[in-house]
Amino acid sequence: xxxxxxxxRLLGLVAERCVLIVLLLATLTPFVFIVLTxxxxxxxxxxxxxxxxxFRPANFVAVFHDVPLLRYTANTMLYAVLATVGVLVSxxxxxxxxxxxxxxxxxxxxxxxxxxxxLPVQVTTVPLYILYNHLGLTGTLVPLIAPKFFGDxxxxxxxxxxxxxxxxxxxxxxxxxxAGELRTMLRVILPMAKPALSAVALFQFLACWNDFxxxxxxxxENPNAWTLSLGLSAFQNQFSTQWNLVxxxxxxxxxxxxxxxxxxxxxxxxxxxxxxxxx
Amino acid sequence: MSVATREAPAxxxxxxxxxxxxxxxxxxxxxxxxxxxxxxxxxxxxxPLVTVLGLSFSRYNLIKPPEFIGLSNYRFLFSDPMVxxxxxxxxxxxxxxxxxxxxxxxxxxxxxxxxxxxxTLARAIFYxxxxxxxxxxxxxxxxxxxxxxxxxxxxxxLVGVDSPLWFDDPHWSKPAxxxxxxxxxxxxxxxxFAALLDVPTELVEASTMDGANAVQRFRHVTLPxxxxxxxxxxxxxxxxALQYFAQAYMVSNVHNGxxxxxxxxxxxxQNSTLFYPVYLYVxxxxxxxxxxxxALAILLFVVSMIVAAVLMRGSRRLVHAEAEES
Numbered sequence: 001x002x003x004x005x006x007x008x009r010l011l012g013l014v015a016e017r018c019v020l021i022v023l024l025l026a027t028l029t030p031f032v033f034i035v036l037t038x039x040x041x042x043x044x045x046x047x048x049x050x051x052x053x054x055f056r057p058a059n060f061v062a063v064f065h066d067v068p069l070l071r072y073t074a075n076t077m078l079y080a081v082l083a084t085v086g087v088l089v090s091x092x093x094x095x096x097x098x099x100x101x102x103x104x105x106x107x108x109x110x111x112x113x114x115x116x117x118x119l120p121v122q123v124t125t126v127p128l129y130i131l132y133n134h135l136g137l138t139g140t141l142v143p144l145i146a147p148k149f150f151g152d153x154x155x156x157x158x159x160x161x162x163x164x165x166x167x168x169x170x171x172x173x174x175x176x177x178x179a180g181e182l183r184t185m186l187r188v189i190l191p192m193a194k195p196a197l198s199a200v201a202l203f204q205f206l207a208c209w210n211d212f213x214x215x216x217x218x219x220x221e222n223p224n225a226w227t228l229s230l231g232l233s234a235f236q237n238q239f240s241t242q243w244n245l246v247x248x249x250x251x252x253x254x255x256x257x258x259x260x261x262x263x264x265x266x267x268x269x270x271x272x273x274x275x276x277x278x279x
Numbered sequence: 280m281s282v283a284t285r286e287a288p289a290x291x292x293x294x295x296x297x298x299x300x301x302x303x304x305x306x307x308x309x310x311x312x313x314x315x316x317x318x319x320x321x322x323x324x325x326x327p328l329v330t331v332l333g334l335s336f337s338r339y340n341l342i343k344p345p346e347f348i349g350l351s352n353y354r355f356l357f358s359d360p361m362v363x364x365x366x367x368x369x370x371x372x373x374x375x376x377x378x379x380x381x382x383x384x385x386x387x388x389x390x391x392x393x394x395x396x397x398x399t400l401a402r403a404i405f406y407x408x409x410x411x412x413x414x415x416x417x418x419x420x421x422x423x424x425x426x427x428x429x430x431x432x433x434x435x436x437l438v439g440v441d442s443p444l445w446f447d448d449p450h451w452s453k454p455a456x457x458x459x460x461x462x463x464x465x466x467x468x469x470x471x472f473a474a475l476l477d478v479p480t481e482l483v484e485a486s487t488m489d490g491a492n493a494v495q496r497f498r499h500v501t502l503p504x505x506x507x508x509x510x511x512x513x514x515x516x517x518x519x520a521l522q523y524f525a526q527a528y529m530v531s532n533v534h535n536g537x538x539x540x541x542x543x544x545x546x547x548x549q550n551s552t553l554f555y556p557v558y559l560y561v562x563x564x565x566x567x568x569x570x571x572x573x574a575l576a577i578l579l580f581v582v583s584m585i586v587a588a589v590l591m592r593g594s595r596r597l598v599h600a601e602a603e604e605s
Contacts, residue, residue: 020390024404027462031407033430034419048428090319093312101309103301109313116324118514118587120522122556123580124323126563126573127330133341150319181308210412212525213556217564229414229525236418236533243422250415257410265403272406272466273473 038248045244059248066245067238069252071224072231079144079215079227080208086148087155087204088197094151095159096185100171110160117153125217132218139222144214148204155200158274162196163189199271202264209257228253328580334573341567352574362575364550365558371453372554373520376460380516381509384467391468392475402472406465413463417529420459421446446530449551456552459526467512474508475501517586521579524560527552555579 037045038059040052063069097103098110132143166189174184190197212229219225226234232253239245261268301309335352339345356362391401408416424445426432432442445455482500491499502509531547545561546553559579563572 016390016393020387020394020401023387023390024401027404027408029430030416030419030423030462033423037422046428048433050430050433090315093314094316097309097312101301101305103306103309112320113316115584115587116320118518118583119324120518120556120579120583122522122524122559123576123583124327124331126334126569126576127327128323129564130330130339130341130569131327147319147323149315150323151316156316181305206410210410210414212412212414212528213522216528217560229412232412232414232418233529233532236529243428246418247422250418253415254411257412258407261407261410262403268406269402269469269473272469 034247034251037243038251040244042242042244059244063245063249067231067235072226072228076209076227079141080205082145083148083208084201084204087152088201090149090151091155092159095156095163099160099163113153113156117157138218140225141219143218158200159196161274162193166192195270198267202267203271331573331576334570335577337570339569352571356574361558365553365555368553369555372523373517376457377516377520380464381513383461384464385471387468388471388475392472402469405468409463409465413525414529417526421533424455447548449549452548452551456526470512474505478504518583521583522556523554524556527554527557
């Protein structure tokens with residue numbers, strides 16, 4: 001290689017690293033300003049000064065007094081936990097049937113699952129809203145949670161993709177040992193699918209924690225059934241000039257997500273990769 | 280994990296479950312396994328899909344019983360000046376933003392795949408914003424971009440540029456939402472990163488030996504081998520764009536000066552953030568025009584299923600992979 005070519009390569013590498021570092025910093029910047037603003041006093045947050053002086057961590061306490069943040073958190077938790085349980089209990093069997101047995105029509109069913117996975121939620125909301133309204137369930141969390149106990153297309157798809165990778169040998173060996181179908185599933189195959197199960201649980205929990213559209217639709221009429229998303233969107237209306245409080249509340253809303261992410265980072269990355277359907 | 284496309288090696292000799300037939304007990308077991316899904320599909324998809332079609336031919340406001348009005352809703356849909364606005368706004372997201380997201384995510388993934396140390400941390404940092412609740416990230420961007428006291432305006436002042444009005448300016452509101460969307464593309468980045476690791480190194484080396492430059496290597500080696508992943512990511516991103524709601528709701532809500540939820544005008548400023556799902560929501564759940572909202576839903580259904588069909592065409596392997604037997 002000539003000297004010139006070496007130089008070009010080196011310059012290219014340096015340029016690449018610089019771009020990467022700039023993008024990393026740009027990605028982190030919003031977090032930095034959210035934290036800084038959340039620590040400002042009311043007046044500071046309205047001034048162009050970007051550094052809090054003095055720091056006021058009391059904002060994080062203040063938001064609990066201003067809005068029933070604990071109630072919103074409890075509602076959000078209830079929604080996210082029950083929905084996650086429901087999705088696991090109902091989607092694992094369907095995925096298992098699709099991945100582990102050869103029956104006629106399974107390709108068609110899988111196509112249906114993929115179609116439902118890609119169906120925008122807004123398509124079915126009008127009739128479902130009318131249904132829940134007739135049943136007197138709007139203004140509660142029931143319309144958010146109940147459907148999760150009857151299978152979730154995305155979770156079924158993800159689980160099925162993973163279950164396909166477990167060789168049939170294990171199941172056959174268990175059958176030869178006299179284990180029934182249910183026992184084979186629960187004792188042999190599902191324990192091997194733990195990475196996929198935890199990824200599905202994480203995604204579902206997160207999707208519910210972050211959900212805005214369905215809570216807005218079904219539970220917004222009753223402030224006692226509000227989730228954090230609804231609470232935060234209303235909070236902003238009330239305190240539109242107090243950016244410090246708004247950012248403090250925003251941060252409190254983000255923190256559990258960030259904590260879960262760092263605790264289960266590997267599971268996340270594995271799960272996301274699985275959803276990408278690698279070729 | 281390379282899952283979907285791994286074909287089962289055909290070794291019929293060791294198969295205990297024969298093709299086309301399950302034993303009787305297994306058949307009942309499969310049916311039992313499928314039952315929650317069957318009930319769910321019927322109640323939460325079958326029933327509403329049939330009902331929404333019926334409602335789209337009716338006038339209904341939740342108070343008086345539905346009244347059949349034939350094709351009036353559809354006739355109104357094609358003359359409603361808001362519909363083209365909502366479609367154009369949504370197309371901006373489904374085409375322009377999706378392309379930007381794919382390019383940005385792939386670019387970052389390639390940059391990250393080329394560093395040896397710190398790549399896990401870099402991936403974590405890029406992935407993090409995609410998990411932030413959309414309401415929280417929308418609020419954060421409203422603050423960051425606010426033209427008066429926001430940090431972005433301060434940075435622009437330093438270089439002597441006036442900050443755009445972002446969410447208050449119909450020309451800048453969608454670019455501002457685009458920035459927000461790009462910030463949150465980390466999940467695509469992780470997917471692409473994993474796909475890049477699977478590009479066969481022999482091919483890369485062979486093409487380098489043959490004198491291919493970086494651009495040629497990307498076009499003829501990298502791109503073809505990650506194409507299925509790109510395709511799937513593109514379709515899911517388009518489908519997400521068709522449902523884009525929370526962030527749009529939030530930014531127009533805030534800039535209306537807040538106010539009670541029932542009085543706010545969505546789509547602010549000048550309908551520039553009136554996306555199709557937002558308009559559907561306004562018609563159905565603000566004005567309670569359930570019939571008209573159903574007609575809008577049917578159009579959304581048709582469009583999204585066409586997009587889904589595009590995916591099916593290319594990815595037969597997705598469906599036909601089987602559990603491995605050996």
